[in-house]
Amino acid sequence: MRGATSQCVLLGSLACGLWLALLLAYLLRNLGTEQLAGEDPGTVWLLGDRRPAPHPAAWLPAPQERFGRPREEEELDEERLEMSPGNKRILYVPSDLNDEALTFGFNVTKSRVLGDEREVSDTRNEMCRKKRYPYHLPMASVVICFHNEELHALLRTVSSVIARTPAHLLEEIILVDDYSDLSKMVTKEPGSHLRGSPAMAGGIFAINRRYFSDIGQYDRGMDLWGGENVELSLRVWMCGGRLYVVPCSRVGHIAKQPVQYKQALLQAMDRNTVRLVHVWLDGHKEQFFRRRPDLKSIAYGNVTERFELRRQLGCRSFQWYLDTVYPELDPYFAERKKERKKER
Structure with a gap:
């Protein structure tokens, strides 16, 4: 009888303790909510900028990264906050950030947070x-x-180049501003940067400077972007040089999504491609035009100088390139594919 009484007392004490804990938690929660109602919204760092969040701080998820910022950048900029239809408390991306993303093709705010140096994995x-x-x-x-x-x-x-290149191997770093027209990028002497040869956008290669000059540098008749990497590759191989891929080398590249002047770039790519086809593909150029008949009649400029360069360098034929350098390439693949379709 005494054992049963003790057991009942113990269970009753545990039940009372549990209800007391739940009541205390409920009171503390209500007290915290009332305090938050009279305070300014909490703050959260969005892509490196510390700005007021549109909801109480108690709702914020734990931040993954935090970066120190000058005090003046922590001030609230009311113009950067917009309320959604229905007065829903949603933080919209400011229009100036959208403009920067369209201009540069990537998240500019994140780029500024990363700063001038960053650690990259091997x-x-x-x-x-x-x-x-x-x-x-x-x-x-x-x-x-x-x-x-x-x-x-x-x-x-x-x-990155400085940090990852042995000092005794790095002669210099040359920055070539290729006709930037943004107000923040225009230099005091805009005419001082190099002109005449198109840049290889996104192209990264190493070549001896004297050899590059001896084989004719870039085709000055090409415009803007596209085709110059193929032309240079054919010229190196067919004119006595060799081209190697270094698989243990890694170079980062930002792939930009919005492309300004897209129509002009597409036209330049077509024109540049036709130039290299006429100069380097010999009799196989007809195979190319069967695949791209729309390019056969476009203007591609004067290529007399490039033919003379090829003669002076004693370059081999494109057939030699197919037989020796790239035997896997089937120049008649497109024709056979069409014939198979006709048979069906």
Whole structure:
């Protein structure tokens, strides 16, 4: 009888304690909500900028990253906050951030948060990490061409080259402003940057400067972007040089989505492609025009100088290129594909 009484008392005490804990938690929650109702909204860092959040701080998820910012940048800018239809408390992306994203093609605010330097993971194959290279190698100059580039992205490129290149191998870093027209990018002497040769947008390669000059540099008749990398590759191989891929080398590249002057770029790509077809493909150019008949009649400029360069360099035929360098390429694949379709 005494044991049963003790058990009932113990269970009753536990039940009372549980109800008391639940009541205390409820009171504390209501007290916190009342305090929040009379305070300013909490703050959350959005892409590096510390701005008031449109909901109480108690609802905020834990931030993944935080970056220090000057005090003046922590002030609230009312113009950057817009309320959605129905007065829903949603933070919209300000119009100036949208404009920057369209101009540069990537998240500019995140780029500024990253700053001028960033740590990047080593994406090389494990065998590449174990590879050892000679200490005494020729010095090299790094040429970086840019057009209306976001400043922090450009500076990260420069700092990455400096941080990851042995000092005794780096001769210099040359920045070539290729006709930037944004107000923040225009230099005091806009006529001082290099002109005459199109830049290889997104193209990264290493070449001996004297050799590059001897084989004719870029085709000056090409415009803007596109085709010059194929033309240079054919010229190197067919004129006695060799082209190598270095699989243990990794270079970062920002793939931009919005492309300004898209129509002009497409026209330049077509024109540049036709130039290299007429100069380097010999009799196989007819195979190309069967695949792209729309390009057969477009103007491609005077290529007499390029034919003379090919003669002076003693370059081989495109058939030699197909037989020796790229035997896997089937120049008649398109025709056979059409014939198979007709048979069906």
